[in-house]
Amino acid sequence: MTRYALTVDPGVRELRAADHVLHELAAELALAEGVFGCTHLVRGNRPRVVLSFTLPVEPFVRTVQERLMARGLEVRDGVPDPVGRAVLYPGxxxxxxxxxxxxxxxxxxxxxxxxxxxxxxxxxxxxxxxxxxxxxxxxxxxxxxxxxxxxxxxxxxxxxxxxxxxxxxx
Structure with missing residues (x-):
């Protein structure tokens, strides 16, 4: 099954805070059960935790992207790495x-x-x-x-x- 992903940088440095933001955004966006929401550790000059949302339907991705950007969040296509820590997932x-x-x-x-x-x-x-x-x-x-x-x-x-x-x- 083809899936579509977005990476969101909420500007947090701790996993617990990232979990909270991920749950908050998923609830606000009314994301469906089939969505994967993951955290990813970013190292380098600005260590932080970014989020990814993987959705099953492409048109919904654009809607989610627009709504996240309207909140002032940095959003880009794809996932930052293949080893995300799943916070939201089916079941x-x-x-x-x-x-x-x-x-x-x-x-x-x-x-x-x-x-x-x-x-x-x-x-x-x-x-x-x-x-x-x-x-x-x-x-x-x-x-x-x-x-x-x-x-x-x-x-x-x-x-x-x-x-x-x-x-x-x-």
């Missing part, structure tokens, strides 16, 4: 509570689950405690959720919902 909102790996794959656009330090994929029946925060990343054209082992043989997504800031105890 993502349904990944709450504890689900099996098979349920995660069946209910969402996630193609694969990997486990840090494991030689192969997890058993489909393995419970995944989502913490209501599931952020897969694009890897070689697949949406991949990286998980890590947790208590009781369960898994949890590698990215935690409320990360402790670096040097928080100083």
């Amino acid at each position: 993502g909102a349904a990944l709450t509570g504890t689900l099996t790996v098979a349920d995660v794959l069946a209910r969402s656009a996630i193609d694969r689950v990997t486990v840090l330090g494991a030689p192969g994929p997890p058993d489909p029946g393995t419970p995944l405690v989502t913490r209501d925060h599931v952020r897969p990343q694009w890897q070689d054209g697949e949406l991949v959720l990286t998980a890590m082992p947790a208590a009781g043989g369960a898994l949890v997504p590698f990215e935690v919902p409320e990360p402790t800031p670096c040097c928080a105890d100083h």
Whole structure:
């Protein structure tokens, strides 16, 4: 399926702020379920987090682009890189509570689950405690959720919902 993408620079430097802006823009634009909304880290002279929206229909892209530019945001065609961190994706909102790996794959656009330090994929029946925060990343054209082992043989997504800031105890 052909998809159409836009990159938006909201001028933020932190992932949590970028997640918030991405959700805010998606709600304001009334984006449909089939949309992918990702964050991308930009390094260099001006480190920041940019957003991408990938939409299934070309005419809708132009409307979205015009509305974002009307807000004064910098918008360009395409995605900045192929490894975005998905915040919005088909089925993502349904990944709450504890689900099996098979349920995660069946209910969402996630193609694969990997486990840090494991030689192969997890058993489909393995419970995944989502913490209501599931952020897969694009890897070689697949949406991949990286998980890590947790208590009781369960898994949890590698990215935690409320990360402790670096040097928080100083």
